[in-house]
Amino acid sequence: MIRAVFGDALLNPATGEVTRQAVVIIEDGRVTKAGSRNGTQVPRDAETIDAAGLTLLPGLIDCHVHLTNLGEGLDFARELTTPPTLELMRAVRAARRTLDAGFTAVRDAAGSPAGIRMAIDAGYFPGPRMFVTVSALSQTGGHTDSHFMCGADLDIPLPDRPYMVVDGVENMRMRVREVIRAGADWIKLCTSGGVLSPGDQPHHSALTLEEIKAAVEEARVQGRKVMAHAQANAGIKNALKAGVATIEHGIWLDGDAIEMMLDGHNALIPTLVAPHWVIRHAEAGKMPAYAIGKARAVIDDHKASVKLAIESGVKIAFGTDTGVGPHGSNGEEFLLMRDLGMTPIDCIRSATTVAAETIGMKGVGSLEPGAWGDLIGVPGDPVADLALLAKPENIRLVVKSGEVVKSGTT
Ligand SMILES: [Zn+2]
Numbered sequence: 001m002i003r004a005v006f007g008d009a010l011l012n013p014a015t016g017e018v019t020r021q022a023v024v025i026i027e028d029g030r031v032t033k034a035g036s037r038n039g040t041q042v043p044r045d046a047e048t049i050d051a052a053g054l055t056l057l058p059g060l061i062d063c064h065v066h067l068t069n070l071g072e073g074l075d076f077a078r079e080l081t082t083p084p085t086l087e088l089m090r091a092v093r094a095a096r097r098t099l100d101a102g103f104t105a106v107r108d109a110a111g112s113p114a115g116i117r118m119a120i121d122a123g124y125f126p127g128p129r130m131f132v133t134v135s136a137l138s139q140t141g142g143h144t145d146s147h148f149m150c151g152a153d154l155d156i157p158l159p160d161r162p163y164m165v166v167d168g169v170e171n172m173r174m175r176v177r178e179v180i181r182a183g184a185d186w187i188k189l190c191t192s193g194g195v196l197s198p199g200d201q202p203h204h205s206a207l208t209l210e211e212i213k214a215a216v217e218e219a220r221v222q223g224r225k226v227m228a229h230a231q232a233n234a235g236i237k238n239a240l241k242a243g244v245a246t247i248e249h250g251i252w253l254d255g256d257a258i259e260m261m262l263d264g265h266n267a268l269i270p271t272l273v274a275p276h277w278v279i280r281h282a283e284a285g286k287m288p289a290y291a292i293g294k295a296r297a298v299i300d301d302h303k304a305s306v307k308l309a310i311e312s313g314v315k316i317a318f319g320t321d322t323g324v325g326p327h328g329s330n331g332e333e334f335l336l337m338r339d340l341g342m343t344p345i346d347c348i349r350s351a352t353t354v355a356a357e358t359i360g361m362k363g364v365g366s367l368e369p370g371a372w373g374d375l376i377g378v379p380g381d382p383v384a385d386l387a388l389l390a391k392p393e394n395i396r397l398v399v400k401s402g403e404v405v406k407s408g409t410t
Contacts (some may be wrong), residue, residue, distance in 0.1 A: 066322070
């Protein structure tokens with residue numbers, strides 16, 4: 001099947017170049033040509049996709065989402081009455097909303113078993129291409145230890161979603177092997193406390209350097225990389241020393257941490273929008289009291305930290321922690337990144353070329369020949385008006401593997 005997408009313009013994020021009167025030709029799901037209509041031979045049997053009035057660009061990538069999280073605040077009574085199958089089914093709606101917002105690829109930062117990625121790939125329901133981490137590993141009492149002081153434990157391991165708590169080097173090796181056995185593409189560790197966990201603090205580090213190193217080594221021998229939920233300064237530095245590839249959140253970076261990040265082997269995933277959503281949910285009465293204070297306490301330091309990283313030239317890849325906020329709201333992050341000094345084209349690169357390179361997913365983030373035929377269309381120039389990428393209603397066309405998965409405003 002050959003398809004030809006005719007748009008008013010085509011933005012190449014890598015170069016920043018805009019081609020007017022553009023066409024993208026997609027054959028059997030892969031791009032064969034993307035450029036000016038002038039001089040492009042469109043195969044006669046190509047099916048036409050009309051994108052008049054739209055600027056085309058590669059499908060967006062979010063490097064940090066949680067598709068099985070509801071994204072509507074934290075309600076423990078609701079979680080206690082949610083069967084595991086229902087929790088997994090949340091991903092069906094989340095995947096649709098993520099696509100509708102223009103995100104055709106994501107890295108799930110815990111919660112989604114590999115079966116969700118496999119179901120989307122098999123066409124059981126529409127959704128973005130996925131990399132999954134399956135389980136986020138943390139120490140006893142750490143960010144993903146779901147034991148509560150009453151004695152209840154909300155982390156119910158599934159056959160394909162291993163238990164998340166781990167202590168000690170040998171135990172860490174086993175857990176990483178379990179997660180890989182369950183189909184993880186990336187390994188997720190929590191090297192600091194967090195905002196939504198009741199028993200820890202964002203400014204405390206978690207896991208020892210030896211434990212983190214064991215995870216990185218075990219991941220590497222099986223061809224995987226490690227992402228670290230790292231908010232505390234010491235937790236960020238331990239993760240970087242151990243060779244973690246991506247720092248998630250990075251609330252308390254300092255000059256030394258920035259220096260360690262400038263070797264080009266890692267990236268910061270800011271998730272600036274996440275604490276905003278914690279506060280919004282709190283104001284709507286949908287957050288436990290302990291999380292509200294923590295979110296308010298970190299928000300300014302988080303901005304200052306990410307601003308320092310941007311100014312220092314740290315590689316920034318787009319990620320939102322959506323699942324804290326509602327699925328489909330991912331694009332708001334673009335505006336927060338711009339507010340901290342990133343240029344619009346760098347914001348767009350962070351969610352295309354840079355994101356693809358950071359998570360190591362092939363054939364996404366560009367429309368070079370051979371790439372997946374994943375593209376979006378917006379009514380105007382997103383470099384001049386970045387807000388075009390911020391709301392799902394502005395994403396007028398979404399194509400994945402050459403198939404139209406969204407057309408129009410809804
Ligand atoms: Zn997260």
